[in-house]
Amino acid sequence: MTEQNVEKVIIIGSGPAGYTAGLYAARANLSPLLITGNEIGGQVAITTEVENYPGFPEGLTGPELVEKFQQQAEKFGTRILIDWVTEVDLKQHPFVVRTAGGEEFRALAIIVATGATPRRLGVPGEKEYTGFGVSYCATCDGFFFRDKEIVVVGGGDSALEEGLFLTKFARKVTVVHRRDQLRASKILQDRAFKNPKIHWKWSHVVERINAAGGEGNGTPPKVVSVTLRNLKTNEVYDFPTDGVFVYIGHIPNSDLFRGQLEIDAEGYVVTDRKFHTSVPGVFAAGEIQDKVFRQVVTSAGQGAAAAMQAEKFLAELENKSYAEILAEHGLAEPVAA
Numbered sequence: 084m085t086e087q088n089v090e091k092v093i094i095i096g097s098g099p100a101g102y103t104a105g106l107y108a109a110r111a112n113l114s115p116l117l118i119t120g121n122e123i124g125g126q127v128a129i130t131t132e133v134e135n136y137p138g139f140p141e142g143l144t145g146p147e148l149v150e151k152f153q154q155q156a157e158k159f160g161t162r163i164l165i166d167w168v169t170e171v172d173l174k175q176h177p178f179v180v181r182t183a184g185g186e187e188f189r190a191l192a193i194i195v196a197t198g199a200t201p202r203r204l205g206v207p208g209e210k211e212y213t214g215f216g217v218s219y220c221a222t223c224d225g226f227f228f229r230d231k232e233i234v235v236v237g238g239g240d241s242a243l244e245e246g247l248f249l250t251k252f253a254r255k256v257t258v259v260h261r262r263d264q265l266r267a268s269k270i271l272q273d274r275a276f277k278n279p280k281i282h283w284k285w286s287h288v289v290e291r292i293n294a295a296g297g298e299g300n301g302t303p304p305k306v307v308s309v310t311l312r313n314l315k316t317n318e319v320y321d322f323p324t325d326g327v328f329v330y331i332g333h334i335p336n337s338d339l340f341r342g343q344l345e346i347d348a349e350g351y352v353v354t355d356r357k358f359h360t361s362v363p364g365v366f367a368a369g370e371i372q373d374k375v376f377r378q379v380v381t382s383a384g385q386g387a388a389a390a391m392q393a394e395k396f397l398a399e400l401e402n403k404s405y406a407e408i409l410a411e412h413g414l415a416e417p418v419a420a
């Protein structure tokens with residue numbers, strides 16, 4: 084290992100929270116290093132249309148917004164590393180961050196903005212046929228379903244927003260929802276109910292995804308139906324479809340921090356109102372710690388706030404040792420660096 088410089092702040096993650104933390108930390112002259120993760124831009128990068136980010140009354144696509152976030156963060160000096168973090172050691176200070184690309188960094192402060200990943204249905208056929216008719220990204224794959232019939236699973240904002248987008252391509256979109264009431268916002272419900280291409284399977288769940296071909300005959304598999312269960316009648320039947328888009332919520336990407344940061348029963352990193360985690364000097368922002376709002380604008384705001392707190396922590400560190408800060412929190416001394 085070569086002699087390392089100690090970074091002032093490392094930001095882990097490149098969604099709205101990460102880039103905004105970068106912007107604020109850069110403008111505070113902290114020269115932050117942002118490590119993107121392997122899904123650059125996070126969930127918004129695979130969002131079709133963002134209509135509710137203030138300042139853009141006409142709306143813009145998710146990838147366009149991500150590009151603007153990145154440009155603005157870089158303009159003020161955020162250094163962006165396309166790599167993903169495989170290990171952190173928060174038990175010693177400066178903290179240690181290792182990446183898949185074989186880099187090892189040390190940092191005085193860390194902002195965790197690793198976001199969340201789409202939840203899987205966990206039914207037979209889902210994993211095998213991902214990319215062959217099963218998708219989590221209407222923006223990426225909608226085009227392949229021109230004039231086809233598709234199923235969208237879920238009853239939240241994502242299911243309806245992406246379902247509406249898919250009507251631009253598909254002949255028919257059937258929303259399969261496990262209850263008979265939607266969780267999605269009223270405006271999206273109104274739009275979906277008015278759209279003649281959208282049909283509904285209330286109180287239904289997908290039990291299996293079925294495909295044809297793909298078994299050594301030289302042709303790739305192709306989704307042909309889903310096996311549905313009507314939860315009210317218990318009837319199980321096959322429903323023909325060319326594709327399945329799954330929008331059933333998200334799981335926070337917190338595995339990297341297990342055993343080092345306090346994580347709640349649902350997997351979210353626990354923070355206080357100022358975005359401090361259980362380890363002084365480590366902050367968290369965006370969907371890794373927020374199960375309530377989960378909007379682009381709230382994640383961006385939390386990223387800004389976390390960066391401001393990191394700046395405050397670094398100023399404190401100029402007058403005190405890390406051990407003294409830990410002692411003030413009633414915590415044990417870290418392993419010597």
Ligand code: NAP
Pocket residue numbers: 135204236237238239240241242244261262265266288330331332333375376377378
């Ligand atoms: P969500 O609000 O958590 O909704 C998930 C949906 O999937 C719910 O309807 C849920 O059913 C269903 N579900 C969960 N697990 C399931 C399973 N195992 N099998 C079948 N169905 C299952 O997730 P989201 O729609 O991805 O939205 C996440 C957040 O982003 C929300 O805060 C949302 O407001 C926000 N968002 C906002 C916009 C916008 O403002 N335009 C767009 C997209 C997302 P139940 O209803 O029965 O629980």
